[in-house]
Amino acid sequence: KTSQxxxxxxAVNVPASARVKKWPKSSTMWKEHxxxxxxxxxxxxxxxxxxxxxxxxxxxxxxxxxxxxxCSQTITNYIEKEYVKKKEELxxxxxxxxxxxxxxxxxxxxxxxxxxxxxxxxINSEWELxxxxxxxxxxxxxxxxxxxxxxxxxxxxxxxxxxxxxxxVTDNENKMRAAFSDEERSGCCAHIIHSxxxxxxxxxxxxxxxxxxxxxxxxxxxxxxxxxxxxEREQSKANLKERPIxxxxxxxxxxxxxxxxxxxxxxxDSDKPKFENFEAINSALRSLKPKSKADREALQKLIFxxxxxxxxxxxxxxxxxxxxxxxxxxxxxxxxSSVVLPTLKSIENLLKPSVHDPSYMADxxxxxxxxxxxxxxxxxNYPMCIMASALDPRFKKLKFIPSNSRDDVYKSLKTxxxxxxGLRSGATTNEDEGAEENKAAKKRKVExxxxxxxxxxxxxxxEVAKEIARYRNEEVDVDLMExxxxxxxxxxxxxxxxxSRLAKKFLCIPATLLQWRRKEDSLTW
Numbered sequence: 001k002t003s004q005x006x007x008x009x010x011a012v013n014v015p016a017s018a019r020v021k022k023w024p025k026s027s028t029m030w031k032e033h034x035x036x037x038x039x040x041x042x043x044x045x046x047x048x049x050x051x052x053x054x055x056x057x058x059x060x061x062x063x064x065x066x067x068x069x070x071c072s073q074t075i076t077n078y079i080e081k082e083y084v085k086k087k088e089e090l091x092x093x094x095x096x097x098x099x100x101x102x103x104x105x106x107x108x109x110x111x112x113x114x115x116x117x118x119x120x121x122x123i124n125s126e127w128e129l130x131x132x133x134x135x136x137x138x139x140x141x142x143x144x145x146x147x148x149x150x151x152x153x154x155x156x157x158x159x160x161x162x163x164x165x166x167x168x169v170t171d172n173e174n175k176m177r178a179a180f181s182d183e184e185r186s187g188c189c190a191h192i193i194h195s196x197x198x199x200x201x202x203x204x205x206x207x208x209x210x211x212x213x214x215x216x217x218x219x220x221x222x223x224x225x226x227x228x229x230x231x232e233r234e235q236s237k238a239n240l241k242e243r244p245i246x247x248x249x250x251x252x253x254x255x256x257x258x259x260x261x262x263x264x265x266x267x268x269d270s271d272k273p274k275f276e277n278f279e280a281i282n283s284a285l286r287s288l289k290p291k292s293k294a295d296r297e298a299l300q301k302l303i304f305x306x307x308x309x310x311x312x313x314x315x316x317x318x319x320x321x322x323x324x325x326x327x328x329x330x331x332x333x334x335x336x337s338s339v340v341l342p343t344l345k346s347i348e349n350l351l352k353p354s355v356h357d358p359s360y361m362a363d364x365x366x367x368x369x370x371x372x373x374x375x376x377x378x379x380x381n382y383p384m385c386i387m388a389s390a391l392d393p394r395f396k397k398l399k400f401i402p403s404n405s406r407d408d409v410y411k412s413l414k415t416x417x418x419x420x421x422g423l424r425s426g427a428t429t430n431e432d433e434g435a436e437e438n439k440a441a442k443k444r445k446v447e448x449x450x451x452x453x454x455x456x457x458x459x460x461x462x463e464v465a466k467e468i469a470r471y472r473n474e475e476v477d478v479d480l481m482e483x484x485x486x487x488x489x490x491x492x493x494x495x496x497x498x499x500s501r502l503a504k505k506f507l508c509i510p511a512t513l514l515q516w517r518r519k520e521d522s523l524t525w
Contacts, residue, residue, distance in 0.1 A: 020065040033067045038079050048072040048079075090132055091159055097122045099505040100161055101337075103169045103513050104152050104176075106139065114139040116148065118155040123504045127490040129483075131510075134159050145178035152179070167509050172379045187379025189329045189340055190512040193347070196375060197322065200368040201256060206360035210311040211248060214259055217281065217302055221245040230287050234280035241266040245281065257323055260316035263304075275309045314361055321350055329511040337509035338392035338484075340385045344376060345400035387413055388506040391499065393476040393488045410468055417464045417498050420505075467498050 023030040041048060049072045050056055060069050070078070094100070100122040108114050117136045124130055135155045141147045156162055170176035172187040172195070179185075201207055220227050221244065228244070235242045243266060248259040265277045273279075282303050290296045325343050329336060351369040353362050389395040390409050398406045418424045478487050485507065493500040 022068040023066050025068070025070075030067065033064065034070060034075075034078055035082070037069075038075055038082060041075065042079060048075050051075055090134075093124075094120070094122070094159055094161060096125070097164060098501070099123075099166050099508055100164050101167050101169065101509040102152065102156060102161075102165050103510055104148070105171055105513050106143070106148065106176075114143065116151050118152055120159070120161065121508050121510050123485060123508050127485040127493070129485060129508065143175070145175045148175060149179040166505055167381060167384055169510055169513065171513060172375065177379070182381070186337075186381035186384060186509070187375075188511075188513045189343070189380070190326060192372060192375045192379060193322065193326050193329075196368050196372040197256075197319070199371045200364045203367050204360050204363045206311060207315060207364060210308050210315075211256060211259075213302060213304070213308065214263060214312065215248045217285070218245045218247040218259060218262075220302070222247060227284060227288060230284035231281055234283045234287075235277065238272070238276055238280050240272060240277055240280060241268045254319075254323060254326075257316055257319035260312045260319070263309075263312055264316060275306070275313075278304050278309045278312075310358075311360065314358060315364075318350075318361065318364070322347065325350070336511040337385055337388040338395055338507060339389075340380065340511045341382075341389050342395055342400045343511075344372075344380070347372065383412065384506060384509060387416065387502070388509060391503045391506055392484050393474075393478050394480055394482075394484055396472065396476075410472065413499075413502065414464055414468055417468075417502060420501060421464070421498065423464075464498055467496055471496055471499055 025031075037051070040046065041050065051069050052072055057069050060067060100120050103119045103121065104116060106114065106116045115136050116139050118134045119131060120134055121129070121131045135158075137151055137155065139147065139151065152168065153162075156165060168180050168185050169188060170180065170185055172191045177185070177187075201211060221231060222228075231245065232242050243262065246259045246262040247255070249255040263278055263281065265272055265274070269276065285299060285302055288299060290299050325347050329339060329343055348369070351365045351372070353365055357365065386398075386401070386409050389400075390398060390413055398409060401409070415424065474492075476488060478484050485503075489500055489503050489507075
């Protein structure tokens with residue numbers, strides 16, 4: 001019959017994976033593989049829809065045909081459940097923490113959604129400096145200081161951290177500064193360095209003119225295949241390392257250094273004439289054949305003179321030193337708040353004029369020196385940072401401040417310790433009910449028997465002074481690049497029981513909103 005179906009395809013080549021029995025979705029194996037898949041998607045910022053990509057499914061089936069790859073909605077549901085689980089685990093981890101610091105910042109995504117992130121930083125019982133993102137919340141309200149504060153307080157309260165936050169670190173924008181009082185907040189040192197450097201670079205004509213030229217040449221290199229290949233040919237002819245010209249990004253001062261380095265000789269070409277790479281770029285520019293007179297004149301202005309090359313060299317050398325200091329201000333593995341003032345002192349020394357400085361470098365340093373002083377005064381919480389430095393064995397001698405001020409810092413530390421122990425009124429930390437009852441009982445005892453002195457309290461106050469004296473006299477061997485938490489406080493917590501509590505209070509504060517991670521011998525973003 002004409003309606004009879006054809007049996008031309010009676011033999012079908014079924015993939016091997018289709019013949020394998022799939023794990024039930026209630027099985028331990030399926031759940032574990034889904035957990036690993038979800039973890040990869042989250043930690044690597046992959047789109048949830050990747051699980052429906054045919055190539056991904058084929059790849060997964062070739063490795064583990066028993067695993068039935070879930071759809072994107074299943075992954076979404078799974079991640080939402082895992083979020084709730086992880087949130088509760090983090091809350092549990094934060095319960096015993098006595099002190100914590102918070103960082104918060106606002107921003108917008110590529111699809112113009114405004115959000116605010118809130119992160120917590122604390123030192124655990126093993127003296128590890130920990131950081132965790134508490135929330136990234138969409139900000140659907142007005143972008144005001146009041147709204148930023150409401151979001152921060154709401155998230156902090158949700159995680160049971162109310163009363164535990166020592167300090168909040170924010171950027172230095174007016175709204176964030178207005179959201180927190182000077183005692184509650186400290187500014188981001190990385191933002192200070194960025195803003196100060198940007199101010200200096202844009203206010204020295206000689207430097208601005210040259211960086212504008214390097215920026216235009218880098219743009220041409222990125223947009224013109226002809227020019228890019230010409231640069232490669234000229235580098236090859238000069239036996240130089242072939243490498244691209246990098247762009248200077250306006251809102252990243254560090255990119256000015258990176259861009260300048262791409263114009264100078266590579267370290268592998270140190271045996272070549274000083275500005276050989278610049279000459280290769282000039283040769284590539286001269287090889288271009290613009291059609292109009294205006295284009296030829298514009299091209300001629302991009303040719304680098306020897307003076308231009310020297311400006312790039314001097315500026316890059318200066319910015320390299322500045323970058324080294326800025327890397328000390330952020331870290332997941334190292335104490336950061338204690339590094340703030342020593343680093344700012346080092347930057348202050350870097351900005352001092354030298355008789356060897358060209359006039360434009362002297363102007364740059366002067367402008368930056370005046371600018372950073374004002375920004376630091378407005379944004380850095382000096383009392384908190386100086387006590388953090390005193391509690392860091394690497395800086396406890398406080399050599400970066402005048403000698404006649406050092407004893408005053410330790411007097412402040414003594415007062416802070418007495419507040420912590422409840423020996424002074426107006427204690428800044430939470431005390432358990434038992435401690436409050438003991439204080440009340442002691443007070444009643446004194447009221448009833450006013451002829452009896454309270455020697456116990458005097459002894460405790462005296463012990464604070466003794467412990468501080470022992471700490472100041474303690475010989476320590478902690479290198480600048482070592483972790484003072486693990487290498488000193490973990491080992492000496494019992495030896496300095498009062499100061500160790502203060503160390504957890506002040507050394508959990510980050511210096512910036514940014515983080516650097518140590519990888520082998522280099523610090524990478």
